Amino acid sequence: MSDDCCQSKGCELSKLKKQQAKVLWIVLFINLGMFVIEFGAGIRADSVSLTGDSLDMLGDALVYASSLYVINKGSKAQAGTAFFKGTIMFVFAIAVFARAIYQLFVSAAPEPTTMSTVGVVALIANLCCLLLLTRHRKDNLNMSSVWLCSRNDIIANTSVLVAAGLVLIAHSVLPDLAVGLLLAFVFAKSAGKVLSESWREMH
Template sequence: MGDNCCQKKACELEKLRKQQSKVLWTVLLINSVMFVVELLAGIKSASLSLTGDSLDMLGDALVYGSSLYVIHKGRKAQAKSALLKGAIMFLSAVAVFARASYQLFAGSTPEARVMSAVGFIALLANLLCLFLLTKHRNDNINLSSVWLCSRNDIIANTSVLGAAGLVFLTNSLLPDLIVGFMLTIVFAKSSGKVVSQSWRELQQA
């Protein structure tokens, strides 16, 4: 009876891990494609917010890759992976801040139409990722930190669309700069939260 129970639990755990792996591979592919799309569009349109969001997509792709690596490993490995995610979020914040500082001195106004079109596509892509990840957000710290990354993407995409609208109305680069600096703050705060959670998990492990 006990052996059957253990076997059943092991089968259920393996099934859950396969589901998690499938979801992570899907969102990894989506974010990798969107990183290239947004980066090229951000450079072409001189948009800080699009460029910043593309870096976020790259960071997320790395995050999902590390999550796949530790999906069959223990709590300690998953906590280390979450710590890496926190570091990637922080580096994204630094990169966006650096780009914002450059844009401020360059003074070029971004192309609102390109920002709107690509920002909308990115929003749809990230809504799909969030939907796929929500089911597994409470499975463990690995999936919890991944879900938080995806939630940040929705905030970033919405901000990009808002900035595009304001750029179009005002013909000014300031809305794009403001959103860029706001993304820096969001990334930095999320980084602190993930690092704190993963550090506690490491201490317990």
């Protein structure tokens, strides 16, 4: 009876990991595709917020890849990967901040039509990712950290759309810079949370 129970639990765990892997592969490819689209559009439109959001997409793709790597490993390995994710978030926060400072001196107003169009596409893509990940967000630290990354994407996409509207109204670079700096702050705050949780888990 006990052996049957253990075997049943093992089967359930194996099934859960397969479900997690399937979801991670889907969101990985979505984020890679959106990174290419957003980064190109952000450079052409001179948009800090759009470029920052594209870097977030790339970071998430790396996060999902690392999560796939540890999906069948123990909690310590998953904590180490979560620490890696937090580091990626922090690096991108610095990158977005540096881009905003550069854009401030260039003072070129971004192209709001490109910002809004690509922003809507990115928001739809990330809503799909969030819905796919939500059912697994409480499975373990590995899945909760990727869900947090996906949630941040929704905040970033919404912020880009707000920036596009304000740029269109004000004909100024300042709304785009403000949103870019806000994204840098959100990335840094989330990085701190993931880093602290994974550090405690590892030790």
